[in-house]
Amino acid sequence: MTLPAGLPMPVPDPDLPRxxxxxxxxxxxGLQNEKGxxxxxxxxxxxxxxxxxxxxxxxxxxxxxxxxVPQLADAEALFPLVRDVGARLPVLVPNERGxxxxxxxxxxxxxxxxxxxxxxxxxxxxxxxxxxxxxxEPVVARAKAAGARVRGYLSMCFGDPWEGAxxxxxxxxxxxxxFDLGCDELSLGDTIGVATPGHVGALLRAFDAEGVPAGxxxxxxHDTYGQALSNTLAALRHGVTTVDASAGGLGGCPxxxxxxxxxxxxxxVWMLDGLGITTGVDLGxxxxxxxxxxxxxxxxxxxxxxxxxxxxxx
Amino acid sequence: MTLPAGLPMPVPDPDLPRxxxxxxxxxxxGLQNEKGxxxxxxxxxxxxxxxxxxxxxxxxxxxxxxxxVPQLADAEALFPLVRDVGARLPVLVPNERGxxxxxxxxxxxxxxxxxxxxxxxxxxxxxxxxxxxxxxEPVVARAKAAGARVRGYLSMCFGDPWEGAxxxxxxxxxxxxxFDLGCDELSLGDTIGVATPGHVGALLRAFDAEGVPAGxxxxxxHDTYGQALSNTLAALRHGVTTVDASAGGLGGCPxxxxxxxxxxxxxxVWMLDGLGITTGVDLGxxxxxxxxxxxxxxxxxxxxxxxxxxxxxx
Numbered sequence: 001m002t003l004p005a006g007l008p009m010p011v012p013d014p015d016l017p018r019x020x021x022x023x024x025x026x027x028x029x030g031l032q033n034e035k036g037x038x039x040x041x042x043x044x045x046x047x048x049x050x051x052x053x054x055x056x057x058x059x060x061x062x063x064x065x066x067x068x069v070p071q072l073a074d075a076e077a078l079f080p081l082v083r084d085v086g087a088r089l090p091v092l093v094p095n096e097r098g099x100x101x102x103x104x105x106x107x108x109x110x111x112x113x114x115x116x117x118x119x120x121x122x123x124x125x126x127x128x129x130x131x132x133x134x135x136x137e138p139v140v141a142r143a144k145a146a147g148a149r150v151r152g153y154l155s156m157c158f159g160d161p162w163e164g165a166x167x168x169x170x171x172x173x174x175x176x177x178x179f180d181l182g183c184d185e186l187s188l189g190d191t192i193g194v195a196t197p198g199h200v201g202a203l204l205r206a207f208d209a210e211g212v213p214a215g216x217x218x219x220x221x222h223d224t225y226g227q228a229l230s231n232t233l234a235a236l237r238h239g240v241t242t243v244d245a246s247a248g249g250l251g252g253c254p255x256x257x258x259x260x261x262x263x264x265x266x267x268x269v270w271m272l273d274g275l276g277i278t279t280g281v282d283l284g285x286x287x288x289x290x291x292x293x294x295x296x297x298x299x300x301x302x303x304x305x306x307x308x309x310x311x312x313x314x
Numbered sequence: 315m316t317l318p319a320g321l322p323m324p325v326p327d328p329d330l331p332r333x334x335x336x337x338x339x340x341x342x343x344g345l346q347n348e349k350g351x352x353x354x355x356x357x358x359x360x361x362x363x364x365x366x367x368x369x370x371x372x373x374x375x376x377x378x379x380x381x382x383v384p385q386l387a388d389a390e391a392l393f394p395l396v397r398d399v400g401a402r403l404p405v406l407v408p409n410e411r412g413x414x415x416x417x418x419x420x421x422x423x424x425x426x427x428x429x430x431x432x433x434x435x436x437x438x439x440x441x442x443x444x445x446x447x448x449x450x451e452p453v454v455a456r457a458k459a460a461g462a463r464v465r466g467y468l469s470m471c472f473g474d475p476w477e478g479a480x481x482x483x484x485x486x487x488x489x490x491x492x493f494d495l496g497c498d499e500l501s502l503g504d505t506i507g508v509a510t511p512g513h514v515g516a517l518l519r520a521f522d523a524e525g526v527p528a529g530x531x532x533x534x535x536h537d538t539y540g541q542a543l544s545n546t547l548a549a550l551r552h553g554v555t556t557v558d559a560s561a562g563g564l565g566g567c568p569x570x571x572x573x574x575x576x577x578x579x580x581x582x583v584w585m586l587d588g589l590g591i592t593t594g595v596d597l598g599x600x601x602x603x604x605x606x607x608x609x610x611x612x613x614x615x616x617x618x619x620x621x622x623x624x625x626x627x628x
Contacts, residue, residue, distance in 0.1 A: 008539075
């Protein structure tokens with residue numbers, strides 16, 4: 001895919017980092033939230049193309065029980081197909097059984113998925129926050145002992161459908177406990193997309209007060225209210241250098257078929273290219289990959305950058 | 315329409331302004347770029363509902379020749395229906411004849427539409443930049459003499475389909491000439507949506523070097539590449555306090571039927587509400603207005619906030 005010549009014009013901002021690591025979540029968080037089940041070989045090709053586009057961290061799949069996430073039930077078949085693709089390939093594991101399956105296949109990075117609120121911990125994990133942390137403790141310890149890197153996810157960091165706004169101090173205290181268990185990095189999820197830039201700054205300051213610098217955090221924004229990229233910009237200004245995004249904006253929302261999922265990697269990379277921030281990602285190559293994937297899913301990408309570059313109709 | 319309780323949580327940022335004026339362009343820039351022609355009475359009701367939602371500046375219509383913009387050919391019939399709605403109602407005028415028509419109907423604010431690039435001046439106005447400024451000179455002078463407020467528009471301020479990236483110094487020098495003619499305010503248009511936040515800062519610094527402070531500028535971003543709100547945030551950080559937006563994101567683009575027009579007023583107000591920045595706009599009321607208008611246009615709003623609050627399908 002060809003970008004408009006000379007655009008976006010790179011104009012650095014001295015208050016922003018020079019390099020950002022894009023943590024690509026399309027194959028896992030994206031496909032997990034799509035209605036259809038994508039064939040294993042298509043997933044493998046998707047991951048290969050993402051790596052070829054320059055993404056160096058691609059969350060590949062989830063070793064959760066197939067009953068809960070049928071879209072990713074082929075984790076065992078998929079992982080060996082992509083293991084040597086040349087990118088870091090974290091995989092989600094819900095518990096020790098999932099960890100065993102992932103390590104047996106040679107996974108070198110895992111992620112555990114916690115909640116900042118009791119309501120979502122109950123709804124998603126059927127546990128209290130304390131109980132879920134207790135469940136993660138042996139997972140993280142054994143992963144670290146096996147030499148694997150561990151990412152923690154913390155969902156509902158800004159608002160929750162049951163509890164409304166979530167106090168930043170409580171989120172930071174819970175997040176701190178995931179580092180205490182041994183997590184190397186923590187991704188702050190705005191699961192229902194209600195964050196705004198000042199709230200992002202306040203949460204990052206609360207983590208700083210807990211002794212967690214922005215360099216150990218990632219941000220994971222959803223575009224439900226169109227705020228994902230502005231929130232990302234605010235996070236970069238506070239020193240965050242790892243940003244989660246989903247190629248083509250994969251990962252829908254029950255309320256709007258093609259509009260309110262994850263931050264699209266292309267929209268993010270367009271902004272970072274325009275800021276002169278290095279990512280290693282080739283935007284034309286990535287856009288072509290998302291157009292190819294959109295063909296398999298049978299609907300256009302919700303990413304505005306993908307639509308603009310590819311002239312896709314909505 | 316009901317917002318999620320307590321959300322967005324207002325968290326002010328001390329580096330941002332406390333109050334922002336939203337310059338609503340939906341009835342003019344939005345409807346001008348929609349395929350269908352909306353009945354005059356529906357337009358009038360739209361403007362009344364926008365005013366009732368708290369928008370104090372609503373660009374109502376254009377007194378351009380009906381041959382060029384058939385969607386707004388009813389300016390003469392529409393304006394008297396809304397004149398007393400209780401909001402400022404700027405109208406676009408292309409030349410002295412348009413000015414005469416607008417003033418005769420009691421318009422108190424007008425806008426002229428210039429270009430930062432020679433290519434777009436030629437394509438849109440069939441004139442050079444110098445020739446277009448010469449055409450505006452008597453329009454602005456006579457409007458000011460009649461006691462009207464004058465807004466200038468400058469399009470293609472960041473990039474141009476023919477010339478690529480546009481040097482910020484050239485944009486600021488051209489914009490300065492519109493102030494020299496007597497314009498009270500200048501709206502910087504990213505007509506093809508290619509701006510990024512660092513570029514926004516660089517352009518505002520270039521205007522400052524020309525003796526034009528950010529307080530006299532407005533920003534007008536298009537969401538072609540998903541950057542409109544991030545660019546707005548960057549502009550606020552540089553002292554801009556007037557932001558153009560279109561209710562419901564009205565104003566499509568030929569390449570994507572419902573995705574890449576103007577910044578949606580609702581997405582903007584969600585962010586500003588979250589930052590604790592006063593606008594006077596009631597987001598629930600505004601969203602209901604956009605849903606009502608989407609019904610008349612026969613397609614859902616492209617605004618993510620409208621979709622999320624109203625549970626509209628895409």
